Amino acid sequence: MTQLTQRAKQVDRKPMTLLERIYLWNILKGMMITISHLFKRKATIKYPEEKRTFSKVFRGVQILNRDEEGREKCTACGLCAVACPAEAITMEAAERQAGEEHLYKEEKYAAKYEINMLRCIFCGYCEEACPKDAIYLSQTFAPSNYGREGFIYKKEDLLIPHPIENPEAYKKALGEKGGNA
Amino acid sequence: MADEQQLFKVTIDNITVEVEPGTTILMAARKIGGDVTPPAMCFYSKLQGSGGKCRTCLVEVSKGSEKDPRPMPKLVASCRTTVMDGMEVKNITSAKVPEARAGVVEFLLLNHPLDCPICDQAGECHLQDLGYEHGKEGTRYEFSRRTFEKEDIGPYIQLHMTRCILCYRCTYVAAQLTDNRVHGVLDRGDHAEISTYISKAISNDFSGNMIDVCPVGALTDKTFRFKNRVWFTKPVSAHRNCDKCCGKVTIWNRGDEVLRVTARKDEWGEVESYDGKPGWICNTCRFDKKKMSDWTIEGPANINRHSVISTNHYVGAQKPAEFLPELMGGRNPKMLMDIHDVSDVNDPKVDLSLLPGPATGATFTKTKEQ
Numbered sequence: 001m002t003q004l005t006q007r008a009k010q011v012d013r014k015p016m017t018l019l020e021r022i023y024l025w026n027i028l029k030g031m032m033i034t035i036s037h038l039f040k041r042k043a044t045i046k047y048p049e050e051k052r053t054f055s056k057v058f059r060g061v062q063i064l065n066r067d068e069e070g071r072e073k074c075t076a077c078g079l080c081a082v083a084c085p086a087e088a089i090t091m092e093a094a095e096r097q098a099g100e101e102h103l104y105k106e107e108k109y110a111a112k113y114e115i116n117m118l119r120c121i122f123c124g125y126c127e128e129a130c131p132k133d134a135i136y137l138s139q140t141f142a143p144s145n146y147g148r149e150g151f152i153y154k155k156e157d158l159l160i161p162h163p164i165e166n167p168e169a170y171k172k173a174l175g176e177k178g179g180n181a
Numbered sequence: 182m183a184d185e186q187q188l189f190k191v192t193i194d195n196i197t198v199e200v201e202p203g204t205t206i207l208m209a210a211r212k213i214g215g216d217v218t219p220p221a222m223c224f225y226s227k228l229q230g231s232g233g234k235c236r237t238c239l240v241e242v243s244k245g246s247e248k249d250p251r252p253m254p255k256l257v258a259s260c261r262t263t264v265m266d267g268m269e270v271k272n273i274t275s276a277k278v279p280e281a282r283a284g285v286v287e288f289l290l291l292n293h294p295l296d297c298p299i300c301d302q303a304g305e306c307h308l309q310d311l312g313y314e315h316g317k318e319g320t321r322y323e324f325s326r327r328t329f330e331k332e333d334i335g336p337y338i339q340l341h342m343t344r345c346i347l348c349y350r351c352t353y354v355a356a357q358l359t360d361n362r363v364h365g366v367l368d369r370g371d372h373a374e375i376s377t378y379i380s381k382a383i384s385n386d387f388s389g390n391m392i393d394v395c396p397v398g399a400l401t402d403k404t405f406r407f408k409n410r411v412w413f414t415k416p417v418s419a420h421r422n423c424d425k426c427c428g429k430v431t432i433w434n435r436g437d438e439v440l441r442v443t444a445r446k447d448e449w450g451e452v453e454s455y456d457g458k459p460g461w462i463c464n465t466c467r468f469d470k471k472k473m474s475d476w477t478i479e480g481p482a483n484i485n486r487h488s489v490i491s492t493n494h495y496v497g498a499q500k501p502a503e504f505l506p507e508l509m510g511g512r513n514p515k516m517l518m519d520i521h522d523v524s525d526v527n528d529p530k531v532d533l534s535l536l537p538g539p540a541t542g543a544t545f546t547k548t549k550e551q
Contacts, residue, residue, distance in 0.1 A: 077298030078410035090526040095539035148518040
């Protein structure tokens with residue numbers, strides 16, 4: 001039979017020698033590998049105290065953006081929901097009433113906006129689809145939870161802090177990514 | 182012999198078709214169908230006198246007729262130019278036409294606000310399709326666009342004058358379908374606008390059809406305003422016995438809520454005809470019959486699979502039978518979470534179809550307290 005690759009090895013079926021039969025030598029060989037790792041750099045980190053730095057293109061939990069005056073940018077156009085391959089995003093649109101101009105940027109806004117984090121696959125299509133720069137994926141991941149209920153993220157959970165009332169939290173949430181948002 | 186002479190042979194993009202004298206190039210092209218048909222924003226075959234305004238249907242006539250084979254010097258509007266025997270027309274095979282049409286699209290978008298994320302027409306807007314087909318989804322215009330004072334034209338129809346491209350289709354609906362015309366185009370040039378003089382509410386029974394003929398989102402259904410995006414609704418063909426109109430409609434559902442009722446559209450985006458008569462529908466059917474019990478359901482409406490409306494609509498899907506209760510001895514499986522207990526969206530207690538106008542923030546918060 002012709003070999004497909006050079007890596008195939010013939011199985012050695014010779015009877016074992018005495019040294020191989022007492023196993024001790026092979027155990028020592030294995031232990032040497034284990035012990036040598038004690039003196040090498042650790043591959044793991046102590047997670048809650050230490051955190052890894054994410055890459056700049058890391059796609060974490062979604063954030064709903066506000067403009068400089070703190071008005072919500074989302075107009076409930078539904079493009080994120082239709083782009084979502086996991087069908088995780090749902091929303092209800094409402095008309096902006098007189099006196100709500102300081103809350104919502106456009107005539108129409110998302111009265112309810114939900115992302116089912118059990119479904120979300122963090123593909124970032126919602127960010128791509130958004131014509132209003134209203135949603136983007138931040139650089140933190142969604143925290144774990146004991147119940148399923150906690151994974152239905154509502155608009156209040158997703159909205160970025162107010163840039164005027166809470167500028168520090170806003171800057172932090174914006175991260176490096178939101179510099180141009 | 183006489184019968185043979187009555188038909189004119191016309192070649193559009195190398196496809197020959199025989200049509201009656203007096204047919205326009207556009208209607209001859211529609212007879213062939215497919216990509217050779219020029220787009221039309223203002224022309225509406227069911228409205229007399231429409232066409233000749235938007236210039237999107239421009240075609241090149243490379244041979245005038247059998248007797249006079251000289252080409253026409255300029256591109257012509259195919260909706261208003263009648264065919265001649267032996268005429269040769271170039272639409273997509275022409276080098277000039279796509280370029281000229283892209284220019285026309287850009288002009289149409291000059292004053293268009295491009296507020297598609299808010300507009301209810303998005304997804305079924307002819308201007309949107311046209312813009313994307315010609316790669317003109319953006320704009321080079323840097324100046325402030327024309328604005329108008331907001332005008333309320335009644336409880337059923339929402340007018341967004343900034344989106345209007347002045348195709349005049351709605352004024353033809355008013356003139357030809359309703360007995361007393363109450364709206365038209367006021368002023369000239371850049372100031373021209375659709376209006377009902379002295380803000381007179383449109384109360385005629387067939388006035389709602391101007392929503393269907395509007396190629397853009399200038400005239401939209403107020404009873405559907407902001408309730409859902411068209412691509413999240415289910416288009417269903419339905420009918421009812423109506424003494425005023427044909428009663429054949431498409432209803433746009435969310436679950437069992439009838440969010441919107443429109444006339445049925447054919448492949449050209451026009452109202453479908455039944456026995457040679459256009460299937461206009463009356464305002465009662467359109468605005469007042471928002472319950473499933475009002476309608477006899479015929480089945481899912483046919484939507485072009487290239488349309489955004491057909492996304493996530495699974496054609497021919499069959500719901501598999503529930504086998505778990507049978508396996509578990511008649512007991513239903515215990516649900517770990519009912520999404521309606523947690524979610525505020527698609528709340529079964531909120532029936533958007535019962536609202537006369539757009540939802541407000543209070544629509545969704547009130548039910549939470551209940």
